Amino acid sequence: MKALCWYGKNDVQVSTVPDSTILNPRDAIIKVTSTAICGSDLHLYNGFIPSMEKGDILGHEFMGEVVALGSAVKNLSIGDRVVVPFGIACGNCYYCQHDQWALCDNSNPNALMAEELYGYAPSGLYGYSHLYGGYAGGQAEYARVPFADIGPIKVPEGLTDDQVLFLTDIFPTGYQAADNCGIKPGDTVAVWGCGPVGQFAIQSAYLLGAERVIAMDHIAERLAMARDKSHADIVNYEEQDNLFETLKEMTGGRGPDHCIDAVGLEAHGTGLGNIYDKTKELARLASDRSNVLRQAIQCCGKGGTVSIPGVYGGFLDKFPMGVAFAKGLTLKMGQTHTQKYLAPLMERIQKGDIDPTFVISHHMTLDEAPAGYKMFKEKTDSCTKIVLKP
Amino acid sequence: MTTNSTESTKASVNIAGTERWVTAFVGGGLATYGLLRSPAPGNALSGYAMTAAGLYLIFRGATGHCPAYSALGVNPAIEAEETSQKLGDVGIKVTHAVSIQKPIGELYAYWRDFTNLPHIMDHLNSVTVQDGTKSHWVAKAPLGRTVEWDAELINDEPNKVIAWKSLPDADVINAGAVTFKTATQGRGTEVRVEISYAPPAGKLGAIIAHILGEDPKKQLDDDLRHFKQMMEAGERPTTEGQASGRGPDKDQVK
Ligand SMILES: NC(=O)c1ccc[n+]([C@@H]2O[C@H](COP(=O)([O-])OP(=O)(O)OC[C@H]3O[C@@H](n4cnc5c(N)ncnc54)[C@H](O)[C@@H]3O)[C@@H](O)[C@H]2O)c1
Ligand SMILES: [Zn+2]
Ligand SMILES: [Zn+2]
Numbered sequence: 001m002k003a004l005c006w007y008g009k010n011d012v013q014v015s016t017v018p019d020s021t022i023l024n025p026r027d028a029i030i031k032v033t034s035t036a037i038c039g040s041d042l043h044l045y046n047g048f049i050p051s052m053e054k055g056d057i058l059g060h061e062f063m064g065e066v067v068a069l070g071s072a073v074k075n076l077s078i079g080d081r082v083v084v085p086f087g088i089a090c091g092n093c094y095y096c097q098h099d100q101w102a103l104c105d106n107s108n109p110n111a112l113m114a115e116e117l118y119g120y121a122p123s124g125l126y127g128y129s130h131l132y133g134g135y136a137g138g139q140a141e142y143a144r145v146p147f148a149d150i151g152p153i154k155v156p157e158g159l160t161d162d163q164v165l166f167l168t169d170i171f172p173t174g175y176q177a178a179d180n181c182g183i184k185p186g187d188t189v190a191v192w193g194c195g196p197v198g199q200f201a202i203q204s205a206y207l208l209g210a211e212r213v214i215a216m217d218h219i220a221e222r223l224a225m226a227r228d229k230s231h232a233d234i235v236n237y238e239e240q241d242n243l244f245e246t247l248k249e250m251t252g253g254r255g256p257d258h259c260i261d262a263v264g265l266e267a268h269g270t271g272l273g274n275i276y277d278k279t280k281e282l283a284r285l286a287s288d289r290s291n292v293l294r295q296a297i298q299c300c301g302k303g304g305t306v307s308i309p310g311v312y313g314g315f316l317d318k319f320p321m322g323v324a325f326a327k328g329l330t331l332k333m334g335q336t337h338t339q340k341y342l343a344p345l346m347e348r349i350q351k352g353d354i355d356p357t358f359v360i361s362h363h364m365t366l367d368e369a370p371a372g373y374k375m376f377k378e379k380t381d382s383c384t385k386i387v388l389k390p
Numbered sequence: 391m392t393t394n395s396t397e398s399t400k401a402s403v404n405i406a407g408t409e410r411w412v413t414a415f416v417g418g419g420l421a422t423y424g425l426l427r428s429p430a431p432g433n434a435l436s437g438y439a440m441t442a443a444g445l446y447l448i449f450r451g452a453t454g455h456c457p458a459y460s461a462l463g464v465n466p467a468i469e470a471e472e473t474s475q476k477l478g479d480v481g482i483k484v485t486h487a488v489s490i491q492k493p494i495g496e497l498y499a500y501w502r503d504f505t506n507l508p509h510i511m512d513h514l515n516s517v518t519v520q521d522g523t524k525s526h527w528v529a530k531a532p533l534g535r536t537v538e539w540d541a542e543l544i545n546d547e548p549n550k551v552i553a554w555k556s557l558p559d560a561d562v563i564n565a566g567a568v569t570f571k572t573a574t575q576g577r578g579t580e581v582r583v584e585i586s587y588a589p590p591a592g593k594l595g596a597i598i599a600h601i602l603g604e605d606p607k608k609q610l611d612d613d614l615r616h617f618k619q620m621m622e623a624g625e626r627p628t629t630e631g632q633a634s635g636r637g638p639d640k641d642q643v644k
Contacts, residue, residue: 013635018633020632023632025624025625026625054635055637057633057635072625092491093491093623094576094577094578105618106623109629111615112611112615133629136629136632136633140633146627147623
């Protein structure tokens with residue numbers, strides 16, 4: 001079969017690889033009909049995530065048709081159309097049973113490796129480094145889905161791939177980011193990053209009752225999308241002398257009630273903090289750039305929540321702990337517990353509360369994926385989200 | 391291990407005959423003996439638990455006070471004496487604990503059937519149970535060879551503890567126990583394994599080291615992780631044999 005493989009920094013290629021096969025009783029094989037490129041994939045593409053191996057198949061946002069089933073999968077049938085959550089989880093451990101699917105105890109074959117770094121291991125993920133299990137991803141013609149009896153959700157009649165594909169990750173991720181804020185009626189939420197995750201965070205904040213969302217980025221068309229499609233007030237951070245003052249002024253001197261970092265470890269930026277981060281990173285003294293996270297903590301109003309869907313992998317420097325402490329902030333973060341949100345968000349889509357297709361800017365074939373990665377990285381051609389049709 | 395212990399174990403290995411491939415040994419997770427940690431307060435053993443300075447005390451503590459022990463019809467006094475002589479007060483001890491989201495009875499029953507253990511301990515080929523208390527263990531050794539030994543169940547309290555140890559003329563003297571305890575409020579069951587052993591020097595020692603891996607603690611860690619995976623998820627997660635864009639000449643990460 002054909003699959004998009006990672007061969008190094010800025011080097012992904014479509015290769016012919018052996019077909020996906022059933023390896024465990026709870027596995028299924030999916031013929032992939034749609035799969036997307038994610039901002040998280042860019043962290044791999046840019047070489048920020050450790051423990052990648054040449055030849056790893058990428059892709060964690062995919063859906064398709066069941067073509068083979070392991071002996072223990074009884075709730076699916078050949079031919080079912082399913083959406084696959086990007087985190088792999090067993091459904092039976094303490095964390096799964098408490099809706100903390102991304103913390104599953106039993107799905108990461110390289111748990112020991114992760115424990116050496118993190119103390120305790122996160123769940124496995126598709127196509128997201130060996131630390132996260134080393135599973136082959138879904139930017140391929142076929143994909144193996146472990147614990148298929150618990151993860152995938154069947155697609156109701158009448159919904160297109162494009163409508164439901166983002167249930168795999170970015171819609172639940174934006175939703176969890178907003179959910180983690182504990183939004184109360186009247187609240188103002190500030191969102192850093194108007195990529196797909198930021199867009200869904202904005203819309204989810206409204207779905208959860210926010211009065212107002214302020215969205216920040218520096219890419220004009222993404223800001224326009226945030227304003228026109230997601231109904232946020234927008235701020236181009238590059239045009240601000242003092243972002244803190246801007247946000248303070250916009251919120252009547254209180255600061256945003258909650259701040260969402262939908263950018264993560266590759267934050268762009270200006271200012272001393274960013275120069276400092278870049279220097280450190282070049283000298284391999286720090287692994288992640290925490291520009292946005294610092295700003296979110298700095299700008300957040302007293303007693304607020306800083307919710308962090310943006311990915312971090314290693315160590316941060318100059319973390320403003322005293323600021324967070326003084327204002328009594330709550331920090332929430334982590335990979336998304338996608339399974340928790342699949343059914344309720346599928347229902348929202350069916351009811352028409354939200355139409356996730358608004359983020360799609362490009363459709364491509366799998367063969368075009370390497371060009372797609374480059375385009376998505378460079379944000380050329382107004383690229384916001386690429387859907388691949390293998 | 392100190393040089394001293396290597397010397398003393400070498401002596402005992404020579405007596406037992408190193409060239410025999412049949413040995414008694416215990417891989418991470420199997421060996422053993424018992425009741426190293428008292429499962430409940432008030433148990434006569436608690437004073438001896440693992441705080442005991444050396445294996446001597448562990449063995450003495452377990453054998454001397456275990457009510458189930460004499461019921462097994464063995465002579466604990468003599469065995470403890472022998473074992474402690476061979477071990478001196480040194481040896482390797484590894485401990486590990488894991489919480490499993492299953493009722494205590496299910497976990498106890500799985501472990502109590504030793505023939506299940508090769509499913510969770512990758513270095514084992516098989517375990518056969520010969521009668522109520524004795525079992526025969528076959529472990530993988532380099533070059534397709536095997537290492538075998540006999541072990542004896544020396545403590546068995548349903549839903550509390552299972553303990554077993556190598557038979558007296560074992561080349562590798564070992565002891566250990568698995569205890570089960572219901573965790574607080576919906577946290578499942580805590581399973582704790584403690585293993586002590588004194589690997590011999592020389593060729594046999596090297597084989598043992600190979601089986602245990604570089605780090606016996608890691609091996610035990612793996613075994614218990616597999617136990618948890620089998621009990622909770624019903625299978626062990628794997629990527630072995632999955633598709634990748636690596637040629638056959640490229641190293642596959644485990
Ligand atoms: N927690 C999870 O489970 C999860 C799931 C999916 C994605 N993510 C992460 O969410 C983040 C966003 O994903 P995405 O797909 O939207 O990525 P993306 O790259 O498309 O979007 C990131 C956006 O942030 C903007 N940005 C960069 N620096 C900024 C700054 N200083 N201030 C404001 N905006 C800035 C960029 O211009 C870009 O538009 C990534 O880190 C991704 O890995 C996390
Ligand atoms: Zn994603
Ligand atoms: Zn789980």
